[in-house]
Amino acid sequence: MSEQEWDERYASSERMWSGRPNPALVAEVADLAPGTVLDVGCGEGADAVWLAQRGWTVTGLDISGVALDRARAWAAEQGVEATWVKSGLLEADLAPGSFDLVAVLYPPLPRTEDATFERALADLVAPGGHLLVVHHAPPREGEVHHGPGHGHHGDDSGESHRPDFAAMVAPASVLPVLGDGWAVETDAVRERSVEGGAGAHHLEDLVLRARRVG
Template sequence: MTDDIAAGSPAPDAPPSAAAGPVVDPEVQAQWDQRYATQDRLWSGRPNGALVTEVAGLAPGRVLDVGCGEGADAIWLAEAGWEVTAVEVSAVALERAAGHARDAGVAVHWVHATLEGAQLPPASFDLVSAQYPALLRTPDAAAERALLAAVAPGGLLLLVHHAGMETQEVREDGFDPADYVWPSMVAALFDEDWTVELDEQRPRLAPEHGAGAHHAEDLVLRARRLR
């Protein structure tokens, strides 16, 4: 659903790494690998519009790209001077992303894992970007809590999703919105350590072509961790 989900940065041609232990459900990986394998490029190859709008004026720091897909956002961030860690469940997508990064001459730390299983250093990212992430919902809100836990004090969480999907019925292909995490679920976990800087629905600045280009409205949630 991304348009386009160890410390340090490898060389630009370094392969994706995997955190220790079982960090990706084989069935989930197989589903996404199969989707990516159906075509040479699933997404547009350009960074998401909401990311560009919200991040363009920020001073670069450490950023986590959640559900990085084929790497367009991660590469754009790296070109802008960010130290990028990018997490993705699909091995097919990560191999493509690493290749695109090599072509662009930038270094990105690629991690083959779910967000919850990536074993990321807590509270260490100046920006956590989740652009249309396919985060599975669990009773303990593991994905939501992992998003919040990754943000450093003073840092930003930027969560962007397709408006209107949260309330849709189960589709014929089996996709059930109730199985996934939506911005309202993340916002419900904010406490006094967080301040919401932006929470709105607005027209999507969509790259042409690529899956998801037909969605016209975005939900954009930007929140800052105070401490």
């Protein structure tokens, strides 16, 4: 989706997401020592604010100016600071190896034959740092989602659909680009329960956390 499409999607409602940090982020990051973190596709800032409240130095990245305006307002309301970058991942001026944590939750990033986005994400992680990738698990056989949601973003049509998860960056597409310099610490399917927001109907997450050791 384009920047304009995301802005229109966000502007169509007062709030798109639940406003609470994602459970997978909380579970995987709560025990990590705070450092620098990049929240890729930060949206309205719930995860970024939660991280900042716990001492992380946060950079939130998103292509939607509407979403970032809400993120700034939420951070100010909560009394925390973050750097907000309006850009796509590949267009952002981010130095390789500059983040202790790169968090990528439900990314609307396309898979490519040369794994462009997966490699870009991994390259941003500092030695000793972590890459966290979370995506919705594909629907079980015979399961069809109803109501809001297209990929991990709201679908105002409300029609039944099967998002094309195989076309999106996810743990399964990130793992192959992690070589001997990485240690996989989490590779799991987890039940998910979120009240409210456009992604609430998804019931399982695919969770990958890897540490850069070399």
